[in-house]
Amino acid sequence: MSRTPSLSRPVRVALATVAMLGTTALATTPAVAAVSSLVLQDSAGTTVTSGDATAYPSFASATLAEGCPSGAQDAARLSVTADTSVVVVSATISTDGASPVTVPMSSSFAEVVPAGVEAGGATLTLECLAVSGGIPVTVVPAATLPIAFSAGQWSISGTTMPTPTPTPTPTDASPAPTPSPTSSGPTSTPTAAASGAAATPSSSAAPAAGSASGLANTGVQVAGVVGIGLLALAAGTLITVVRARRRPAAQD
Numbered sequence: 001m002s003r004t005p006s007l008s009r010p011v012r013v014a015l016a017t018v019a020m021l022g023t024t025a026l027a028t029t030p031a032v033a034a035v036s037s038l039v040l041q042d043s044a045g046t047t048v049t050s051g052d053a054t055a056y057p058s059f060a061s062a063t064l065a066e067g068c069p070s071g072a073q074d075a076a077r078l079s080v081t082a083d084t085s086v087v088v089v090s091a092t093i094s095t096d097g098a099s100p101v102t103v104p105m106s107s108s109f110a111e112v113v114p115a116g117v118e119a120g121g122a123t124l125t126l127e128c129l130a131v132s133g134g135i136p137v138t139v140v141p142a143a144t145l146p147i148a149f150s151a152g153q154w155s156i157s158g159t160t161m162p163t164p165t166p167t168p169t170p171t172d173a174s175p176a177p178t179p180s181p182t183s184s185g186p187t188s189t190p191t192a193a194a195s196g197a198a199a200t201p202s203s204s205a206a207p208a209a210g211s212a213s214g215l216a217n218t219g220v221q222v223a224g225v226v227g228i229g230l231l232a233l234a235a236g237t238l239i240t241v242v243r244a245r246r247r248p249a250a251q252d
Contacts, residue, residue, distance in 0.1 A: 037064065037065040037066060037143075038062055038063070038064050038124075038126055038143035038144070038145055039062070039063050039065070040059045040061070040062050040145070040156070041059065041060050041061050041062075041063065042059060042060050043060045045060075049155060049156045049159040050153060050154060050155035050156070050159060051153070051154055051155075052152065052153060052154075053108065053109040053110050053113075053117035053149055053152055053153055053154040054108055054109075054110040054117065054152050055108055056107070056108045056111075057104075057105040057106060057107060057108055058105065058107075058108045058109045058110075058154060059105050060104065060105060061102050061103060061104045061105060062078055062102070062103050062105065062124070062126055062145075063100060063101065063102040063103075064076075064100065064101045064102075064126050064142055064143050065100050066098070066100070067095070067097065067098040067099050067100055067101055068095050068097075068098065068101055068128030068140070068142055069128060069140055069142060070098075071130060071138065071140070072128040072129055072130045072138050072139070072140040072142070073095055073096075073097050073098065073128065073130070074094070074095065074129055074130050074131040075092050075093060075094055075095055075128070075129040075131050075136070076092070076093055076095050076101045076103050076126060076127065076128050076129065076142070077090050077091070077092040077093070077103060077126075077127050077129070078090040078103050078105060078124065078125065078126055078127070079124075079125045079127055080107075080109065080112045080113065080122050080123070080124055080125075080147075081122060081123040081125065082112070082113040082114060082115065082120075082121075082122040082123075083114065083115065085112070085113075085114055087107075087112040089105060089106060089107040089112055090103050090104060090105055090106045090107075091104070091106060092129065092136075095128070101126070101128070101142075103126060109122065109147065109149065109154050110152070113149070116149075117149040117152055117153075117154065118149065118150070118151060118152060119149055119150060120148075120149050121146060121147055121148045121149055121157065122147045122149070123144055123145070123146055123147065124144065124145045124147050125141050125143070125144045125145075126141075126142050126143045126144075127139050127140065127141055127142065128140045128142040146158075
């Protein structure tokens with residue numbers, strides 16, 4: 001009959017030591033905590049990480065994708081903790097087991113944070129409830145978000161704080177230049193050309209009058225010449241008649 005060889009004492013001690021160390025290592029390994037996915041949205045359902053802390057509401061809703069934990073799946077609500085103050089900032093809504101939970105926000109951070117929203121911070125919590133006879137008997141903080149404040153704005157801690165957009169100051173428009181009379185259209189002031197044009201008829205009237213006077217003088221001169229010619233003709237005729245009468249008388 002074969003005989004199983006026994007382990008030496010040093011080997012048995014070594015194996016026992018390894019087994020003990022392995023058990024200790026497993027016992028001291030920390031459990032991995034479940035990561036919550038509390039997400040804030042605006043009225044369009046878009047995820048937001050910052051906004052106006054004085055707006056009502058400061059955001060539209062908060063959603064917990066993994067739903068409420070077992071033992072507190074009857075209802076859910078939102079609360080804000082600042083210093084020692086805890087204020088519920090939403091209506092309490094019914095939940096459907098472990099389905100995703102969306103709770104509407106019903107307040108602004110400025111209304112529930114005693115120290116104001118110019119600086120400091122607060123904690124936003126989605127609470128899940130077990131209800132009996134319409135009364136919450138168990139309240140479980142299912143997810144939290146740290147909120148930071150600065151100059152009336154809020155943001156989830158670790159994200160970029162929004163910078164308020166400066167409002168441009170309107171400036172008065174420069175007055176339009178007044179057009180000078182010489183560069184624009186005609187004005188009511190008569191110009192030298194207009195004065196010259198008005199004076200032209202009166203200056204040209206003198207030669208016209210002179211011409212009329214000259215014509216009158218020429219008429220008088222012509223009349224005088226004609227008169228003299230007629231007188232000469234009459235005188236010549238008279239002399240001829242007289243001579244004709246004298247010739248018969250001389251012959252007798």
